[in-house]
Amino acid sequence: MFDIIRTARVVLGVRDLERSRHFYEDALGFVLTEKDDRHLYFRGLEERHHHSLVLKQAEEPYVEAIGFKVRSEDDLDALHRHFTDQGLRTRWLHEGTQRAVGRALRVEDPSGIIVEYFAQMERVERKLQNFDEYRGARMQRIDHFNCLVPDVQKAYDAYTQTLGFACSEYTTTKDGALWAAWLHRKPNVHDIAFMNSEGPRLHHIGFWAIDAMSIIHACDVLASLGYAQNIERGPGRHGLSNAFFLYLRDPDGHRIELYTGDYLTSDPDFEPIRWDIDDPRRQTFWGHAAPDVWFNEASSFKTLDGDGLVAKKPAKLEKLKPEFAI
Amino acid sequence: MFDIIRTARVVLGVRDLERSRHFYEDALGFVLTEKDDRHLYFRGLEERHHHSLVLKQAEEPYVEAIGFKVRSEDDLDALHRHFTDQGLRTRWLHEGTQRAVGRALRVEDPSGIIVEYFAQMERVERKLQNFDEYRGARMQRIDHFNCLVPDVQKAYDAYTQTLGFACSEYTTTKDGALWAAWLHRKPNVHDIAFMNSEGPRLHHIGFWAIDAMSIIHACDVLASLGYAQNIERGPGRHGLSNAFFLYLRDPDGHRIELYTGDYLTSDPDFEPIRWDIDDPRRQTFWGHAAPDVWFNEASSFKTLDGDGLVAKKPAKLEKLKPEFAI
């Protein structure tokens, strides 16, 4: 078997590195570990790994991969066998191919999402107690991915039955069909969530904030720097997950969630919490509706071979408004 | 002359006292000083006066009066002479007419707003350091009134030229006409604001909250108690006034603002801050639009004689969206 530890990094294509640097470093307070002509490597204040966010110079925005850290190199080989047995397409990126990352295994998962697994990354200084360097949203660490998929039940089965993910919360339709699911390896609400929609697409990347006031301050700083239009939804309290949240669109339209205050899901006998799709408090506990654009727009994945975008399929369940949750 | 001290109390008609008590006391954390069959008397945690909010049993919601505290009994007589000289209709309410309040002078002001002035009110215990009794929004004190009037320039002139109010911030149209104005006697942003609309109507009553987190917590508590639909706008940061805010509708539709974090306006040479009506950061610094209902609905005033509602006149300036600010 294999031991997937946690959500670890994401690789995004962006059109203007300097514009992105300003947004992530100056406005949101990400730590810029390193940059070169074609890449920016960012991390959060508590992160001791080289990065959790890679931005690559690109013609058009895309997602290259969402990445999980595994326990050991052996886990990568075991995952490779597992995916191959399942008939999934994989690709190895040998050590040295990617800056600061060890050997990496990429796979096109059953929903078409490009997922990367790796065990090792270079270590850097932790900035958690460099409080004088705190800026903007004071980003602490990467927390989770949220993906749009055409068949949530299929994605749920793959991740819970064979990859060891556990479900914390989920949403069902009136007919009892699985509309959305929040799954975790590390014991908080999620490392990855799936929501019913045309896909595969990356809906957002969640980053952990210290507390609600850091998120309020982020709104003020974003507005001061002219990024008010990048605030898409919130701040607010999620019913599902209980987290205090803010959704932002980066300069290329990639969606970022500032997220804090969920809860511990360590127990093996944890009973997943079910929400009805029509419960108005599910999305925003305070009853606020999410804007249409939050439901309709998301980032596309580049193919495993990098020769185009992963083809999208229509949602299996009928489109409802709210189409998907959190 | 006369010395108006501050925004002091409001008298509202409501249809169900028990329903209102639950909203103001259990959800918002107002202190219930006293109640009888037909009245509820509320105050904030720091208030040492008997009340700042009176709710009266009524067939239909209305505003009976917005009230200011003046320095002394002599100020009431001086105000009476002043209003009479101006040809405004006034009415005395002798001591004993209203619970806990001394002699009061009511006037239908130049905009048709029913304003009350008084110098004395019974004293009660301050709850500011009874932290174990803090609930919900932890309301501290009444802060301001915001009124819709058909002619803002006329209201502005009356309050600044003859009543001693000073302007902190204001909004103008492209043509330079005065669209809205924030006026104060106590040295923060306002005791009363006027916004261009059909009027006179009371748009909202502002109550001071301790800090932004108290307002966030209020949202959570309101939603827990089933009042999510009463959250009309926010939480957010106003550009104009810089305050962190939340707008609520009480069970009768009266609008309440939780408000905190403006600034000191004590200086006689304070230069009022001008905002352009089209500046997107004026209303919500973070760029969020206010909902239509926030622009269109407000509370009507009962006449000075109590025999009906004050007749409303159309706005003098052409209706724009945003029609009025903050």
Add this chain to the structure above:
Amino acid sequence: MFDIIRTARVVLGVRDLERSRHFYEDALGFVLTEKDDRHLYFRGLEERHHHSLVLKQAEEPYVEAIGFKVRSEDDLDALHRHFTDQGLRTRWLHEGTQRAVGRALRVEDPSGIIVEYFAQMERVERKLQNFDEYRGARMQRIDHFNCLVPDVQKAYDAYTQTLGFACSEYTTTKDGALWAAWLHRKPNVHDIAFMNSEGPRLHHIGFWAIDAMSIIHACDVLASLGYAQNIERGPGRHGLSNAFFLYLRDPDGHRIELYTGDYLTSDPDFEPIRWDIDDPRRQTFWGHAAPDVWFNEASSFKTLDGDGLVAKKPAKLEKLKPEFAI
């Protein structure tokens, strides 16, 4: 092998149940799940288990056991074999012996600490989103135990080499001897810490708070209710763990820590953080000294058989001031 999930509950002897109820429920905001003539069962707002804190009517204060939740009943048997093989004294408490808890295994660990393991507990309603019931410190969940032991190295070895705990941070003397260590199973800073002192004694039980402002509010509420003298140390920021903290003494002298804001320790290649015992920022990042009483007083364990208190041994390392950390 066996899988210990997390810090789960503690059983304390107290002299006056009603006095303790007032402190834990009214002042600190613990949820009282159940009580009878001789017991109080408390839980935090997010906890779905019946309790994490049991108070028993007693002649003198004591600690009956600190408890960890394990994955399954099989883990209990495996632990029993493990402890028996090591020559440690154990005791089974069959299901039904203790309210709401399944079969439990107790052991006198190598330091003399009475530790309990169990896999099952009755489930109750989660109060996390009953924000209107939040009171005082708004306790969320149990987080960790901190124990004084005569030989930290010995305790460290037992927990890391045979029980699967990982070290997040530790303190060494000038000679390189292990003075204190923070060990975890769930991936935050600790489930249990050991500090060099006469022992075994329970120094404190840590409970997770939502954020720093909840802890500030707890101070205000405690003082309002006459518990100012129960605030022993803080609020402040720990250097070690980075947590924002407050130490309280309950009415029987048991020490409680309100704790929030540490970090994720999920990675198998996490490198423990070393602190020098003389680093002034280790205990309180802001440089505040802890009071003597914080160093000298702690709660004694009752023996496994309940016939007295566990005998204490002097600290192996020379007493230093600061004698132990965090």
Add this chain to the structure above:
Amino acid sequence: MFDIIRTARVVLGVRDLERSRHFYEDALGFVLTEKDDRHLYFRGLEERHHHSLVLKQAEEPYVEAIGFKVRSEDDLDALHRHFTDQGLRTRWLHEGTQRAVGRALRVEDPSGIIVEYFAQMERVERKLQNFDEYRGARMQRIDHFNCLVPDVQKAYDAYTQTLGFACSEYTTTKDGALWAAWLHRKPNVHDIAFMNSEGPRLHHIGFWAIDAMSIIHACDVLASLGYAQNIERGPGRHGLSNAFFLYLRDPDGHRIELYTGDYLTSDPDFEPIRWDIDDPRRQTFWGHAAPDVWFNEASSFKTLDGDGLVAKKPAKLEKLKPEFAI
């Protein structure tokens, strides 16, 4: 008569301007309006005046003057007549003598304190909504002065009977003697406080912070930058004033208070709140004792002519511990 508006600025002598700049600008987040070889001019984020804090290059630390803003130039002349009539020594500083300040009147007040009055100061940009420039303690504005005087009753009489200050709170000894008093012109708790001790000395200058979390963050930033030893007392809640506070010593030993969350004192019939000197909640509501150094050390005033330090007299009331409050 004359109208004193508010606490407005202070002029301090410091030994190393660059060292002081680092402390006030980088650590505390004051805005540096201007500097030259011998001066630093600082203001808070909301202040539209050129400065509220002047640091002058000096051989030894001293206080040159504490300054109040008055309504108009005429008020300065009226004050001059008033002080002259009382036999107090005064000194005019003509416009152009001091950077950015109009004509100023200085007086050695009845306690020997050097007080400055002025009506005009140059205007600069307000930084209140430049949230991206917020740093450290995010200082908003100057709030008050706290002075040690040998005869509190005498100082109280002078400020309340002839200068128009009102008392918000005060402390008395067992015999009913006035130990300390908090006096205001602007309607919050104080513009100036007097405490019984050897004097005259300036105990501290209070600056308004946005909220308690800004003060907590200030502690973290100060410690990160190596200023942990400059944190003298707190953070905590004052019983007297209800403010959340932190006391710092700047690199020259001048004491700064970060202060937020008192209340409105606008009403002419406000009844001052009396505290007993032995009430443990008066100084710190949570019961924490202040360190000796907080009681014993304070800054000396330079004479009106600048030829030495103002001679100090012993306290009239017997020295008690706590010697003085807040």
